[in-house]
Amino acid sequence: MQTLSTIKALRQTLATHRHQxxxxxxxxxxxxxxxxHTALVELARRHADIVVATIFVNPLxxxxxxxxxxxxxxxxxxxxxxxxxxxxxxxxxxxALLYPNGLEAHxxxxxxxxxxxxxxxxxxxxxxxxxxxxxxxxNLVQPDIACFGEKDYQQLAVxxxxxxxxxxxxxxxxxxxxxxxxxxxxxxRNGYLDDAQRAKAPALYRTLCRARDALENxxxxxxxxxxxxxxxxxAHFKPDYLELRRADDLGPVTDxxxxxxxxxxxxxGTTRLIDNIPVLLPKN
Ligand code: PAF
Numbered sequence: 001m002q003t004l005s006t007i008k009a010l011r012q013t014l015a016t017h018r019h020q021x022x023x024x025x026x027x028x029x030x031x032x033x034x035x036x037h038t039a040l041v042e043l044a045r046r047h048a049d050i051v052v053a054t055i056f057v058n059p060l061x062x063x064x065x066x067x068x069x070x071x072x073x074x075x076x077x078x079x080x081x082x083x084x085x086x087x088x089x090x091x092x093x094x095x096a097l098l099y100p101n102g103l104e105a106h107x108x109x110x111x112x113x114x115x116x117x118x119x120x121x122x123x124x125x126x127x128x129x130x131x132x133x134x135x136x137x138x139n140l141v142q143p144d145i146a147c148f149g150e151k152d153y154q155q156l157a158v159x160x161x162x163x164x165x166x167x168x169x170x171x172x173x174x175x176x177x178x179x180x181x182x183x184x185x186x187x188x189r190n191g192y193l194d195d196a197q198r199a200k201a202p203a204l205y206r207t208l209c210r211a212r213d214a215l216e217n218x219x220x221x222x223x224x225x226x227x228x229x230x231x232x233x234x235a236h237f238k239p240d241y242l243e244l245r246r247a248d249d250l251g252p253v254t255d256x257x258x259x260x261x262x263x264x265x266x267x268x269g270t271t272r273l274i275d276n277i278p279v280l281l282p283k284n
Contacts, residue, residue, distance in 0.1 A: 001088060001089065010140060014050075017049070022049035024048055025044035025048035025143055026053075026137065026138070026145070027041050027051060027052070028137050028146070028148070029078075030188070031055040031057065031073060032072040032074050033078045034187075035186055036185075038082070038084070040149060040175050041053060041082060041085035041087045043173065043175050044147045047145050047171075051087045051088050052087075052088065052091060053090050053091070054137055054141075055091075060108075060125075091137075098136055108131075108132045109131040114157045114158050118265070119265060119274065120154065122240050130159070134159055134162070138170060145170065147173045152274070154263070177276075184198075189271055192270070193268060201268055203231070203232070204266055207264075208262055208276070210231070211224050211262055212277050215260075216282065228242055228264075232264075232266050238266060238268075239267075240272065246260060250263075257281055262279050
């Protein structure tokens, strides 16, 4: 696996592959990789000849008081994991390379509607930062496909909408959330949990599973969501949101909605965890 950190080297290397007719896949990451990320690389390999991963802790998607400085930087370990997963090329740009005139002066991409509510409500500007950096990475790599995890379900919806709105010829592939044996979704932020919090953390997914079962059995969503929130509080979480939305565009569920998503964010101590689960609502 080659690691490149300049735009010129990236473009030259990719031009050679494109000239050979290679299909190119992109897996954007912020590093501190776990099996969820390596599963994305393996998925990308099945769809393309060349897999390009990027590691960039994007300052534009972190709000004031969030964990930008604390976010773990583990490049050497990440390189070994990517190589073992079959990644061909790693791009590791610096802040100065992607934002040469600073963050404030940089052109931004805003994806309306789907960026609002859920994580967009508690993390203002977050999805603007994500959409902006992903647009830059799409332009730099010009991949045929790009893979993102479904754990960040709203992010995936934002990227799908942005790709469609800009008519980008890129297939966006969502990959199922990878979980620990106890159900906790893999996340770089799980590393912030102390032992006691780590033991409590699987209650988030358990709560979502129980609520999904109740909804699929036709119980009223208001009652189910209310009880699920109480369960989270009893499990020592401070819930941020727990909402049932349409699966395709995250719009509000109506009487005719069948494919829905139950999405949650909750704090355990100072760590904010997110998770989601698909729900097949019964026909009315
Ligand atoms: O999901 C992430 O790790 C990031 O939000 C992404 C998509 C790499 C953009 O910085």
